[in-house]
Amino acid sequence: MIRIFKSEETRIKTLEAPEEGCWIALTNPSDNELSEVTRRYGIDQNDLRAPLDEEERSRIGIEDSYTLVLVDIPVIEERNNKDWYGTIPLSIIVCDKVIITVCLEDTPILTDFMKGKVKNFHTHMKTRFILQILYRNASMYLNYLRIIDKKSDMVEKNLHKSQRNKELIELLELEKSLVYFTTSLRSNEVVLEKLLKVDTIKKYPEDEDLLEDVIIENKQAIEMDNIYSGILSGMMDAFASVISNNQNIVMKALSVITIVMSIPTIIYSAYGMNMNVKGMPLAGNPHGFIIVIVVSVVLSLVVALWFSKKNMFR
Template identity: 25%
Template structure:
């Protein structure tokens, strides 16, 4: 899929490919592009096929290649988060690469999977505090939305962890362990991707050929700060998950012991009527056996013994 955008009165507007060729500032977004679409963009905007197709490999690492002259393209590859469902059915996040190709008057973004931060960028333009005036501004704002999406995803992961913590108090099965595994996979992926992105952001900050104006410098500084915040959140959540993983087996074992203790106590109480009934079922003379109300008295005696046993077990916290 190919989308073409430009700015009109500080707002993003959709245009066709012919209008994109003549627009002063244009953004071309490719999502899961086919080979024909890659060839089309490569020919129209003089971009190498390799740059456009490299992100189709989901495990590409973050990097930046600065153009040696203003006429040469600059390519920036970063990682972004995306919702996924784990094989066990839990909601998780994975990270995938996205390529930014910046040239004179245009920016091209290429991703192999839908990127939610692009939707946020297009829909929530009110959050853009400055007018989008050129291709570098496009890139800087999009990169900021990537880091913001990481923080948002980690906030949602924190909510999952809070829910998991409440579930641990009554855990008796392996479900909580599987949830921890799913969240740990997300955190490990995030930590690796954020570290990769941080290296690229540092390189961008140190380079004077890109994002060199004061407003854009501030934006990139905000990006770096947001990325560091996400790295700190991921590190903290990872450490908490390690503690969860260490204690979940103990919690499950203790909860199972409590269940077994209750079941054993109930079995003991239910055994009392069987014992008493067995004794009075013997073919010998027993106290009160010849009374008219013998059965009623026997039932009352059994109930009293069961009740006393229950109270004793309750007092000793077996029930």
């Protein structure tokens, strides 16, 4: 899908055909749309297709007629019938007369620009537009990281009640999301550092504060991601230890019960053998059966009481 926008005074106008100073937004574009953009602006089609590959790395590419800025943006993905988080590439291509964005799917980062919700946004101010996209991208990472932190707290509360596989899998999914974020944020940091040195993208004094804000926001996102990753990793290890400890407690209790129940079993097994009754104690006593049962029960109770004093049932 291809959409064309241009800012006019205080509003964003949708165009039918490209004009100088416009913004061309490509979302999961078709081959025909890619070919049309390539023909009109002389952009290598491999650069246009780069953000359509989810594994494409963040980078800056400088060509004769355009400059490519490719970063990773956070997205919500559905896994196991629940919303989790991942990243996909977004490219910003700066040409002489237009600016082009290419992404695999619609993202709130660009949607707000399209709806005119971003202050001081002008399609012809390419440098500021790039910085505004990067700033909102870093802010989106921070927002999703806060949501991940809240989700991990909820999962932790559920784990205190029941150590089930469901909660552990949810923790694993959250940890996976944080790994995606860590890799993408560090790649974006390299792009921001290189953006400072690129001469093909003009730097204006009025945009210096915005560039500093972008770098600060991205670093904050990296630090927050590292903190949450450490907390989540420690939580996973702690609950793994708790589950292992609970299993050991259960196995210990079962072993103690087995020992206690084996006492009457040994006695009954001895009396159940086909042996001469003259050699068996109490074999000639009319109350011998009851006496043997009482003795075995008493011995079991004595052993059970001893184990209880040693806290072996806990």
